[in-house]
Amino acid sequence: KNQVEQSPQSLIILEGKNCTLQCNYTVSPFSNLRWYKQDTGRGPVSLTIMTFSENTKSNGRYTATLDADTKQSSLHITASQLSDSASYICVVRGGGGFKTIFGAGTRLFVKA
Amino acid sequence: EAQVTQNPRYLITVTGKKLTVTCSQNMNHEYMSWYRQDPGLGLRQIYYSMNVEVTDKGDVPEGYKVSRKEKRNFPLILESPSPNQTSLYFCASSLRRTGFNNTEAFFGQGTRLTVV
Numbered sequence: 001k002n003q004v005e006q007s008p009q010s011l012i013i014l015e016g017k018n019c020t021l022q023c024n025y026t027v028s029p030f031s032n033l034r035w036y037k038q039d040t041g042r043g044p045v046s047l048t049i050m051t052f053s054e055n056t057k058s059n060g061r062y063t064a065t066l067d068a069d070t071k072q073s074s075l076h077i078t079a080s081q082l083s084d085s086a087s088y089i090c091v092v093r094g095g096g097g098f099k100t101i102f103g104a105g106t107r108l109f110v111k112a
Numbered sequence: 113e114a115q116v117t118q119n120p121r122y123l124i125t126v127t128g129k130k131l132t133v134t135c136s137q138n139m140n141h142e143y144m145s146w147y148r149q150d151p152g153l154g155l156r157q158i159y160y161s162m163n164v165e166v167t168d169k170g171d172v173p174e175g176y177k178v179s180r181k182e183k184r185n186f187p188l189i190l191e192s193p194s195p196n197q198t199s200l201y202f203c204a205s206s207l208r209r210t211g212f213n214n215t216e217a218f219f220g221q222g223t224r225l226t227v228v
Contacts, residue, residue, distance in 0.1 A: 004154075043116070043202050043219030044155075089154065099171075102147075102154040 002027040002095040004103035023073040023090030031093040118220035135203030144186040148199040193227040
């Protein structure tokens with residue numbers, strides 16, 4: 001079954017600290033993996049997208065990695081800011097018919 | 113400004129009363145889709161449209177209808193809403209089907225629907 005699982009479910013960190021969010025998937029065949037940031041009450045906004053041949057992609061303080069062999073991805077946030085408080089959603093495209101499969105998200109709280 | 117606009121943002125309705133949530137994009141995108149987001153379940157696709165007059169079911173289409181008469185508009189119709197359709201709904205658009213040619217998907221601001 002094509003699934004995307006994210007961990008942890010929620011995370012609290014202090015402002016200025018780094019953190020890493022995890023995404024494991026069982027989607028096959030694989031097309032691409034995207035990380036979205038979703039602020040409370042707003043629509044998701046794309047942070048990074050990676051295809052099979054890419055193993056790292058950065059967007060400012062956000063760095064995503066992809067290991068297509070182990071079917072794992074991570075999103076690393078450097079020097080967190082209060083505005084990083086949001087849900088981070090891992091989305092994998094693939095499977096039969098090239099479906100778009102969403103993870104349930106990780107809720108990040110950055111405290112002052 | 114490039115955007116996807118949904119209306120209304122909030123809606124409370126009663127069981128069985130037909131309603132329509134509108135979605136409009138100004139980017140000349142071919143691909144549009146509707147999702148619902150429920151706690152712990154992530155976003156689930158309801159319907160999608162590859163282009164004008166081309167629509168298809170997503171993962172959870174029961175109880176919903178859509179139409180794509182114009183490229184920019186993709187309304188979501190609930191003919192007879194039920195309480196289990198209480199959810200947060202998002203419309204999204206992309207130049208092509210998300211992932212094909214890796215085009216970015218733009219999401220609307222969401223519509224919070226409560227059916228009592």
